[in-house]
Amino acid sequence: MSTALENLNLEEGKSEALRAALSCVAEASAFDGGPRYSEKVSRELARIIVCRSYAKPLLELSHLMVCASGRNGRFEDVFWGISRASSGEFRRSFVALNGLSENVRISANGIYHNDGADGFQISYARMPLLAALLEFMITTVGYPAIDDMTRPVRGQRVSSNDVLDAARAMQRSLYGYLKDHLPPVQRQRRVRHFLTFVGSHAGNRSGADAITDDIVLSYWSEFADTVEIEARTYRGVYETARRLIVTLDAAADRLASTGARSIGTDFEAGEIDPEDVEAVVSALDAGEGPLQRLLESCADRVKYINVNESEILAELPLNDSTARRIPISVLRNAIYGAVQLRLSMALRRGDDATQQPMPTAADRYYRARLATYAEVIDGTEKLALASLWVLHQGQRPEAVDLALQLAPDINWGVLSGHGDVAHEENVISLAASGAMKAFFRIIPDARGDELSALLADARKAWRQVNRAGFREESKADFMDTMAAAVPDVLRLIHAVRQLLDRDMKAIDWPEHEAADGIVFGAILGRLYNQSQEEREDAG
Amino acid sequence: MPADDPIRNLALAAIDAERQIDAMMQPVAGSGLLAFSTLFRYANDPGFELSDDAARCLAKNPAAMADLERLIAQSALVHLPTLAAAASETLTRRETAEAIILMTPSRADPGQVYLSIDLMDAEAKRPTHLFAGSSGVDWHKLVLPPFAGPRTQVLLEAGHPILAALGDPRSVVYLR
Numbered sequence: 001m002s003t004a005l006e007n008l009n010l011e012e013g014k015s016e017a018l019r020a021a022l023s024c025v026a027e028a029s030a031f032d033g034g035p036r037y038s039e040k041v042s043r044e045l046a047r048i049i050v051c052r053s054y055a056k057p058l059l060e061l062s063h064l065m066v067c068a069s070g071r072n073g074r075f076e077d078v079f080w081g082i083s084r085a086s087s088g089e090f091r092r093s094f095v096a097l098n099g100l101s102e103n104v105r106i107s108a109n110g111i112y113h114n115d116g117a118d119g120f121q122i123s124y125a126r127m128p129l130l131a132a133l134l135e136f137m138i139t140t141v142g143y144p145a146i147d148d149m150t151r152p153v154r155g156q157r158v159s160s161n162d163v164l165d166a167a168r169a170m171q172r173s174l175y176g177y178l179k180d181h182l183p184p185v186q187r188q189r190r191v192r193h194f195l196t197f198v199g200s201h202a203g204n205r206s207g208a209d210a211i212t213d214d215i216v217l218s219y220w221s222e223f224a225d226t227v228e229i230e231a232r233t234y235r236g237v238y239e240t241a242r243r244l245i246v247t248l249d250a251a252a253d254r255l256a257s258t259g260a261r262s263i264g265t266d267f268e269a270g271e272i273d274p275e276d277v278e279a280v281v282s283a284l285d286a287g288e289g290p291l292q293r294l295l296e297s298c299a300d301r302v303k304y305i306n307v308n309e310s311e312i313l314a315e316l317p318l319n320d321s322t323a324r325r326i327p328i329s330v331l332r333n334a335i336y337g338a339v340q341l342r343l344s345m346a347l348r349r350g351d352d353a354t355q356q357p358m359p360t361a362a363d364r365y366y367r368a369r370l371a372t373y374a375e376v377i378d379g380t381e382k383l384a385l386a387s388l389w390v391l392h393q394g395q396r397p398e399a400v401d402l403a404l405q406l407a408p409d410i411n412w413g414v415l416s417g418h419g420d421v422a423h424e425e426n427v428i429s430l431a432a433s434g435a436m437k438a439f440f441r442i443i444p445d446a447r448g449d450e451l452s453a454l455l456a457d458a459r460k461a462w463r464q465v466n467r468a469g470f471r472e473e474s475k476a477d478f479m480d481t482m483a484a485a486v487p488d489v490l491r492l493i494h495a496v497r498q499l500l501d502r503d504m505k506a507i508d509w510p511e512h513e514a515a516d517g518i519v520f521g522a523i524l525g526r527l528y529n530q531s532q533e534e535r536e537d538a539g
Numbered sequence: 540m541p542a543d544d545p546i547r548n549l550a551l552a553a554i555d556a557e558r559q560i561d562a563m564m565q566p567v568a569g570s571g572l573l574a575f576s577t578l579f580r581y582a583n584d585p586g587f588e589l590s591d592d593a594a595r596c597l598a599k600n601p602a603a604m605a606d607l608e609r610l611i612a613q614s615a616l617v618h619l620p621t622l623a624a625a626a627s628e629t630l631t632r633r634e635t636a637e638a639i640i641l642m643t644p645s646r647a648d649p650g651q652v653y654l655s656i657d658l659m660d661a662e663a664k665r666p667t668h669l670f671a672g673s674s675g676v677d678w679h680k681l682v683l684p685p686f687a688g689p690r691t692q693v694l695l696e697a698g699h700p701i702l703a704a705l706g707d708p709r710s711v712v713y714l715r
Contacts, residue, residue: 015563016567020571022563026566029576046564050556072614080580080583138606139574142602143609143610144606185552186555187551187555188554198540206540244550247551248546251553272548277556280550281553
């Protein structure tokens, strides 16, 4: 027994070192004390380490180190001479090095290493992750070791095989480190239990198709108060279902696109391709969703969305097929997941859980929640309209993208003087014809033509907003952030509207409000009256 | 869905891995590690000093010390190696073909010492800071005043740790 305990402690100690190394990279500071790597990059790094899918990134890193050291054999200045590891900073670094090495070509999107074979391309967007990987390698294997491993390929013309040798040396050293420090994954029993239940109730459906609203509710009803498995909260069951939908869809896509087939079930034994696992895990990454991307790009500076609104929209699965596959469960989770949370908290506080209010059909609670989502996104769209005015005044090209999305029916051809030509390739024809300049000359006029009226609406919307990033005095300071967030805010608006219109509209919500009131009332009553009685008996 | 279904197995492997990623992403306080970004800045930015915590962390972490030593040695403009003098002897002059370092007590104030550095090549790139120390032990950094021609000079308190490091024949000196 003591040996098992000692082994457990030993294992924990080893993984603790790996956790500390990842934490060290995640907490590395930029020159101003802020984070050097974004949360997204830190998570991507953890993903390729845990999934052991580092072979390709290390090859990319080796090529990048060759390119970065083209001038004097030293790669460090490109990686750490910059404050934040962002694609923009890497772009600036490489542009400054342009022409210093005949084997490296710099373009608008990335760099190209002429290795005498097919050549190797790395985008600027990829470089922050590769920089984090290099910092992780140095933290775990040591700078002298990395310096020695990569010296043969730095500061000179090298072949693709030379670069591959350097990459393999780094792969071997990382493999050795992870062999000692990465513990085996824990098999998630709850997920497997749920999937077995799905399998036995799915009829002839398979994959994510087998997971339905009825199955999610049936599973919770059957196991919420058993000791067989932890399934007490509806929210927990919903999350399990959602994660399975995302991963089953992503796994099906991945295997269809690569044509690969795993040779078994044991990931540790190498029976499943690490790159396949990493690709599917990335589908689970909440950071890729439109809401999270908008929050990351501008939340603290330009409030396209505030904390309360983001909490409301966070109830919606915007980046996967959950809402299409189990739309009723999405709203059940939003309403009854929250009700159950309140009941649990009341019980924990010692309050009488049976006195907590329950939604009733008269509240039209599902429809009211849908109306709330629509209201929030209407507000976001109004803020996007307000930012059109700011960006138009600043003559930012993003204003054109924004206007095209907010008013797609406007005849943009009038700007280029070609009449009604704007329906195909709007952006290109505007930019190419110099119509952008004409767009920035438009004067807002509510009674003018469509574009003048749109700008008048935008100005009016801006005057009505009183939020961070939208005030007169801070307009200039936040212009860059606002402009950079335009694609993200448009993506969010589109995703929420699509979910509400495509996935939620055709459902008979009044019927579900009536039926679910009875079903949830019974199950929650069973769970919490019982707990209440047990408490009273104990008291 | 049969147990050997490849889609099912890949999905489950991904969910297991995701849980482990969450566990691995938990922040670790007081890990004793020092980010390489910090070491790089310390070695290359004359005006950047380590915080007290970071300095303590460095002193306790041989791997970070080895990283720093390699960083300092990389791209140094001048390297003055250890000397074969007796360990007890305190040096007042170090010399290579590239530079001469002199430590001269002030005549006006015996509690102060002039540290002067002369570059042999008048065209050589001027260093901005100096590191002195012994492998695996401790490194001291001094920001140098601008060179006037091939020479720079700075007045230091006699007890300044950089003087002790420069005077120790076992220590190595890098001008960067």
